[in-house]
Amino acid sequence: MQTTSLALLPLTSHILPNGRLPIRIVEERYIRMIIDSAKTMSGFGVVMIDPSQVGPFGRISTIGTHVEIIDFYTLDDGFLGINVEGQQRFIIDAITTEPDGLKMAKVHYITNWPDQIVNANExxxxxxxxxxxxxxxxxxxxxxxxxxxxxxxxxxxxxxxxxxxxxxxxxxxxxxxxxxxxxxxxxxxxx
Incomplete structure (x- = not known):
């Protein structure tokens, strides 16, 4: 099982493979994450925040999706807006926190759902x-x-x-x- 290091963006919403999500970037740590992601073309991980959970990673859920940035734009309030597309599901193995608060995770990827043709009752x-x-x-x-x-x-x-x-x-x-x-x-x- 191959592990990879990914920066994490915890959100209250979630994205799955082939899904698209607009995100408003405000905090400096996430601006740095976006800059690093754009330079390396590596993407980052989107994970859900569960306010009712206190698990091994605090309020961060253990399954997330590796995303890639597909568009940048400036929002009306001057902040950075991005659109991302989900690529691959992953499970978090460990999390560390960098000095600016950015969470970095060791993750291993899990297989995306196989394509299935829609049948008549679906x-x-x-x-x-x-x-x-x-x-x-x-x-x-x-x-x-x-x-x-x-x-x-x-x-x-x-x-x-x-x-x-x-x-x-x-x-x-x-x-x-x-x-x-x-x-x-x-x-x-x-x-």
Whole structure:
């Protein structure tokens, strides 16, 4: 099992492989992280903060996603905005904190969910997701390409969007495929 060192950006939201997320960067430590990431083209890790958790890494959940920056821009308030795209899931093995407070983690990667073709009894989930994108231009504009025929892609986008608890999302992220998330989605959104 190969380990890698990644800077961590703890957030209250999460991103999964092939997902996209706009992020507002304010703190100096994260500006440094973005500069380093851009120079080395290495990306960084996005992890969820769980305010109810006190685990081995404090409030930081153990599963995250390695992301790459796909766009930079200046926000109306003058702060840095970036869009990132999820690449690979990982599990945190250890965390250290640098002098400026930036968390660095030793991580090992876990296999992303395999692609699965949408079948007839799952198609409505893709249709509802497409409808949601059409209603919300800010989310829709993040995706130039959508893989609505891949139920793994669809499931991951729903997990990112639905107001599930951090522990529920982490439980789904631990899965080796999208089947557990599909069962939950079908319960939350019956046909």
């Amino acid at each position: 198609a409505y989930l893709a249709e509802k997701l497409e409808g949601l994108y059409q209603q919300h231009a800010d989310i829709n504009q993040l995706y130039t390409l959508k893989d609505m025929t891949n139920i793994s892609w669809v499931s991951q986008r729903w997990i990112e969007l639905l107001p599930l608890s951090v522990s529920e999302k982490q439980m789904l992220l631990e899965s080796s495929d999208c089947n557990r998330s599909l069962a939950i989605l079908k319960t939350l959104m019956p046909t």
